[in-house]
Amino acid sequence: MAFYDSIFDSLGLKEWCGADAKGGPMTMAELLTRSKGTQAEETSAWNVPFPSLDELHASCNAIPRTRDMTSGVEQFFLDIKSSLQFVLDPLTQPLSWLLDGSIWMFVSIPWWLLIALTLVAVQFITRSKSATLLVAFTWLFMAFIDHYTYAVQTMAIIFVCTGLSVLLGVPVGIAMSKNDRLQKAVIPVLDMLQTLPSFVYLIPLIFLFSVTESKLYGIAIILYAIVPVIRLTDLGIRLVDQDIIEAANAFGMSARQKLLSVELPLALPNIMAGVNQTIMMSLAMVVIASLVSAPGLGVLVLRGINNLELGVGLVSGFCIVILAILLDRVSKATLARVDVSQQN
Amino acid sequence: MTANVKVSIKNLYKIFGSDPKSALVHAKNGIEKAELLEQHGHVLGLKDINIDIKDGEITVIMGLSGSGKSTLIRHFNRLIEPTDGQILIDGVDVMTLSDNDLRKLRQQGMSMVFQKFALLPHKTVLENAGTALRVRGESSENADQEGRKWLDRVGLAGFEDHYPHQLSGGMQQRVGIARALTSNSAVMLMDEAFSALDPLIRTDMQDLLLELQKELHKTIIFISHDLDEALKLADHLVILKDGEVVQQGEPQHILLNPSDPYIEDFVSDINRARVLRVRSVMRPLSDSTAAHAGTVDYNDTLEDVISHSDGDTSKVYLVKNGSEAVGTICMKDLVRALVPRAPSEDGVRGQVNAA
Numbered sequence: 141m142a143f144y145d146s147i148f149d150s151l152g153l154k155e156w157c158g159a160d161a162k163g164g165p166m167t168m169a170e171l172l173t174r175s176k177g178t179q180a181e182e183t184s185a186w187n188v189p190f191p192s193l194d195e196l197h198a199s200c201n202a203i204p205r206t207r208d209m210t211s212g213v214e215q216f217f218l219d220i221k222s223s224l225q226f227v228l229d230p231l232t233q234p235l236s237w238l239l240d241g242s243i244w245m246f247v248s249i250p251w252w253l254l255i256a257l258t259l260v261a262v263q264f265i266t267r268s269k270s271a272t273l274l275v276a277f278t279w280l281f282m283a284f285i286d287h288y289t290y291a292v293q294t295m296a297i298i299f300v301c302t303g304l305s306v307l308l309g310v311p312v313g314i315a316m317s318k319n320d321r322l323q324k325a326v327i328p329v330l331d332m333l334q335t336l337p338s339f340v341y342l343i344p345l346i347f348l349f350s351v352t353e354s355k356l357y358g359i360a361i362i363l364y365a366i367v368p369v370i371r372l373t374d375l376g377i378r379l380v381d382q383d384i385i386e387a388a389n390a391f392g393m394s395a396r397q398k399l400l401s402v403e404l405p406l407a408l409p410n411i412m413a414g415v416n417q418t419i420m421m422s423l424a425m426v427v428i429a430s431l432v433s434a435p436g437l438g439v440l441v442l443r444g445i446n447n448l449e450l451g452v453g454l455v456s457g458f459c460i461v462i463l464a465i466l467l468d469r470v471s472k473a474t475l476a477r478v479d480v481s482q483q484n
Numbered sequence: 485m486t487a488n489v490k491v492s493i494k495n496l497y498k499i500f501g502s503d504p505k506s507a508l509v510h511a512k513n514g515i516e517k518a519e520l521l522e523q524h525g526h527v528l529g530l531k532d533i534n535i536d537i538k539d540g541e542i543t544v545i546m547g548l549s550g551s552g553k554s555t556l557i558r559h560f561n562r563l564i565e566p567t568d569g570q571i572l573i574d575g576v577d578v579m580t581l582s583d584n585d586l587r588k589l590r591q592q593g594m595s596m597v598f599q600k601f602a603l604l605p606h607k608t609v610l611e612n613a614g615t616a617l618r619v620r621g622e623s624s625e626n627a628d629q630e631g632r633k634w635l636d637r638v639g640l641a642g643f644e645d646h647y648p649h650q651l652s653g654g655m656q657q658r659v660g661i662a663r664a665l666t667s668n669s670a671v672m673l674m675d676e677a678f679s680a681l682d683p684l685i686r687t688d689m690q691d692l693l694l695e696l697q698k699e700l701h702k703t704i705i706f707i708s709h710d711l712d713e714a715l716k717l718a719d720h721l722v723i724l725k726d727g728e729v730v731q732q733g734e735p736q737h738i739l740l741n742p743s744d745p746y747i748e749d750f751v752s753d754i755n756r757a758r759v760l761r762v763r764s765v766m767r768p769l770s771d772s773t774a775a776h777a778g779t780v781d782y783n784d785t786l787e788d789v790i791s792h793s794d795g796d797t798s799k800v801y802l803v804k805n806g807s808e809a810v811g812t813i814c815m816k817d818l819v820r821a822l823v824p825r826a827p828s829e830d831g832v833r834g835q836v837n838a839a
């Protein structure tokens with residue numbers, strides 16, 4: 141006799157609930173009570189059970205148990221899996237190619253050429269001697285302790301994922317800044333992407349794609365890291381001085397001219413701040429993504445954990461830290477350069 | 485003056501709020517700004533404005549802060565949509581223009597100078613000056629050439645490659661003026677263009693504008709909250725209060741015949757000798773052979789005449805417009821004109837003047 145029996149009786153729902161015969165596997169709680177053999181404890185106001193799914197099920201078979209619900213969610217995913225896969229697989233396939241291709245390319249360029257090229261690029265973008273020196277030191281140090289290949293793989297992944305995040309995120313941010321309703325709709329999604337523990341949204345991805353495919357971690361990194369670039373593009377465009385927008389209108393600029401020659405350039409410092417955060421978040425995620433076969437320094441950290449190789453884990457962790465400092469300095473130096481050229 | 489009407493505003497109403505159309509009915513029934521806000525929660529921006537702006541003149545719209553000047557000037561190029569009424573430019577109702585035609589009008593027919601300059605901070609002075617031409621899709625060489633020409637004209641030769649933030653406020657506004665002139669539009673809108681500048685620089689800029697206008701004969705609509713500035717620049721003066729026109733006309737006429745205590749208070753504060761001109765105070769010529777102490781020009785200020793006369797109030801001068809004698813001015817009339825005709829009873833300044 142379960143607690144809520146009388147309620148279902150008095151509502152005349154006994155028919156609907158069906159016979160007492162229990163279908164399906166027993167829950168752990170049921171097994172426990174059965175084995176203890178304790179029946180019909182004294183019920184008072186103090187130990188009224190919360191009318192949860194399991195509790196109600198005890199009185200009425202038609203109500204599903206919590207584990208029925210979770211397996212329902214699972215079943216739902218399994219049901220839509222093939223159709224989702226049908227759509228998403230070809231759509232995201234280029235991501236796998238891009239990731240595999242760039243990892244292959246970065247790794248197969250001779251080390252001296254790659255280091256030289258990065259230094260030239262960093263000097264050109266940042267015009268900051270200290271940033272370039274930092275990059276040189278970092279590369280040489282990692283190469284010296286034989287972490288060069290891992291670091292290059294990590295960088296290649298970050299490079300591709302940040303690039304795609306900017307490519308996708310900036311247009312979304314622009315659209316949001318132009319449309320208040322869209323902004324209202326997208327912000328909760330961004331909040332969710334940013335607050336969901338990274339492991340949790342690996343779960344549906346693992347369902348959809350095979351763990352050995354690079355796009356799996358590519359998608360995870362992009363979903364996680366795209367948020368700041370979207371947010372700050374939206375914010376940056378909204379923050380552009382309204383007097384200047386008015387001047388642009390007064391001179392008869394079209395929406396396109398205004399976007400390209402006024403709004404985006406003036407929002408650039410904010411967008412760059414977003415890119416900086418995006419880079420840092422890709423780095424954070426690429427380490428976690430080693431769980432789903434992302435190559436790079438994260439693999440070493442994972443090995444450190446799995447095999448209790450303390451030294452391997454700590455040294456590669458240290459490498460990740462200096463990589464983070466390097467990426468932060470370089471993107472901040474770029475940001476500073478953008479800022480200087482347009483203070484008003 | 486016999487100039488053609490270039491821009492004409494007819495029965496213009498602007499109401500800010502959630503449902504301007506329904507509040508419009510009350511406004512047309514003559515409700516006051518404060519009442520409309522209190523009873524219906526709408527802001528009466530402009531009420532029944534009628535202004536004819538003549539080709540080649542400087543029309544100054546003057547009023548205290550919050551009187552609706554900026555709102556009004558933004559109707560000329562439809563940066564603000566009117567709630568009711570017509571805006572005719574060369575006889576064409578701006579409200580009937582398509583988006584494309586409106587953009588054309590803004591690109592070619594009207595240019596604007598802003599109180600806070602509103603230059604593009606990431607573009608050089610030269611690029612800023614050529615904005616209008618670039619927006620129209622003309623070549624960079626052409627835009628740069630025109631931009632250089634007008635920068636030179638406003639006294640900024642040599643600053644082409646600077647960025648706006650490297651210039652002082654006065655120089656930035658010169659760029660703003662050059663940018664408007666480069667567009668070669670017939671109408672120029674200037675919203676408190678000189679209000680953000682220091683007094684000395686402001687005077688310089690006013691002189692620059694008058695000098696340019698002598699040459700270019702643009703139709704200029706100039707907003708100001710400063711009566712001295714308004715009187716210095718205006719061919720036609722419109723005085724705005726709480727979104728309504730209280731008086732408009734020739735500035736000298738308004739000064740001598742204020743129609744409203746509000747305007748009397750306003751005008752009692754200024755140096756009349758420096759603003760009033762001989763033509764507004766002289767008597768028509770009756771006898772050109774009568775004795776006179778000398779000749780003065782039609783457009784001289786009363787201050788000029790006073791310094792001429794050495795303070796002797798018994799003298800009479802012959803007034804000439806060019807070489808033609810057009811009237812006489814006696815010092816007694818002149819002195820009388822220096823005192824505000826009817827100081828307002830309740831205004832503080834009125835009491836001081838009456839004492």
Ligand SMILES: Nc1ncnc2c1ncn2[C@@H]1O[C@H](COP(=O)(O)OP(=O)(O)O)[C@@H](O)[C@H]1O
Pocket residue numbers: 500501527528529547548549550551552553554555556
């Ligand atoms: N977008 C708006 N919404 C509501 N009220 C406005 C808006 N723009 C201007 N106003 C009101 O209209 C009046 C005139 O403003 P404005 O034209 O800026 O005055 P001015 O330029 O003469 O100082 C003010 O009372 C102001 O509060």
Ligand SMILES: [Mg+2]
Pocket residue numbers: 553554555676
């Ligand atoms: Mg204003």
